Amino acid sequence: MSPRLVDALPRPSGAPGLRVWLKSSGYARRLLLGEGGDPWESAPRYLSFFTQAHGLLRPDVGVVDVGDLYRSWVERNPALKTQMAAKSRAAFPLKRMLEEEGPRRLLAEVVEAVAASLRGQTPLVLAFPAPRRWLAEAAAFAGREGVPIDADMVESAAMYMADLVRVVSALPIGGLLLEEDQAAEAGDLEASRPLVNVARHYRWGLALRGRDGGATSEFDTLISTEPVAGGDFALGLDVSRDLWSGGPLATLGGGQFYFAEIPEGAEPESVLQQLARLRA
Structure with missing residues (x-):
């Protein structure tokens, strides 16, 4: 069984937890x-890729990037x-893409295999573009x-995504990560409630990346470039920019962990050196 993300998060109250969360799929693929x-x-090909990447980088969270899965599927199936x-x-466009049976089946197979490979030692998190972001991406695929x-479209997207994650509801998932972009709006979190409700029903942790601002009770952790104050709330400090520029890193406080996205073109020696900084 995968550890719950909620149980792996550090807390300001003093409970220790994970230290390094990485976004590395582009780098590892290259x-x-x-x-x-x-x-x-x-x-099987994904499992081989995942286990090699996980063994090399040793993150504290095992991440399966569902957005990457669908980008690959659409690229390989132009009729879609x-x-x-x-x-x-x-x-x-998003509705039709997420209805496709092939990637749903592949996702379930991948999650089952990856969860088994982690052996209950690391939380397994599924990463998704946030609903607004995925709507725009799917629309671009359709030209x-x-x-x-x-907001109504964002809510519809959240419903389509909620239906998708039910495909893996019986598998040992620790949590979901939603990744916003610059187009995110204040009402998006409320409009995403259909997806939030499904995650809560299955007792999955919820993480949000990309929003600088106050903590939200809907999520268990916020991954942000700026510190966030507010309650017994875990915060991921996104140090990607400072890490790869060689700048000084913020010191972790109570309830905080490092998040870093590895550039696709980064040199392996540099990556290992910089990851050592995060773990020092």
């Missing part, structure tokens, strides 16, 4: 599979793009750039 390499061709563009509704997105 390093282990070469330019253009794709770990998502099958579950045509189907995603078949209806004019702005949310239809629709710059589609206006409102």
Whole structure:
């Protein structure tokens, strides 16, 4: 059984927890599979890729990037793009993409295999683009750039995502990570409630990356470039910029951990040196 993300998080009250959370899929893919390499061709191929990357980088969280899975699937199945563009509704491309049976089946196979490989020692987290971000990305796959997105569409996207994660509800998942981008708006968290409710139903931890501001009770941890005050709340300090520029790192306080995204083109020796800084 995968440890729950909630149980692995440090707390300001003094409870210790994880120290280093990495986003490394792009870097690991280039390093282990070469330019253009794709770990998502099958579950065994992904498991081999994951175990090599995890053993090399030794993060405190095992992350399966579901957004990467769908980018790979759409790239390898161009007919799906045509189907995603078949209806004019702005949310239809994401709806059609997430209905596709093949990636759902692959996701379930991958999660089962990865969870077994972690042997209950590390929380397994599924990473997703936040609903607004995924709407825009799916629309772009369908040839629709710059589609206006409102709160109702974000809520619809959260419903489609909630339906997707039910596919792996019986598997040992520790939590979900939602990654926002610059287009995020204040009302997005409330509109994402269908997905939040499903995560809570299955007792999965919830993490949010990208929002600088006050803590939200809907999430168990916020990953941000700025410190956040507020309650017994775990905070991931996103030190990606300072880490790879060689700048000084913020000192961890109570209830805090480091988050870093490894640049795809980073040199392996430099990566190991910088990760040693995080663990020092």
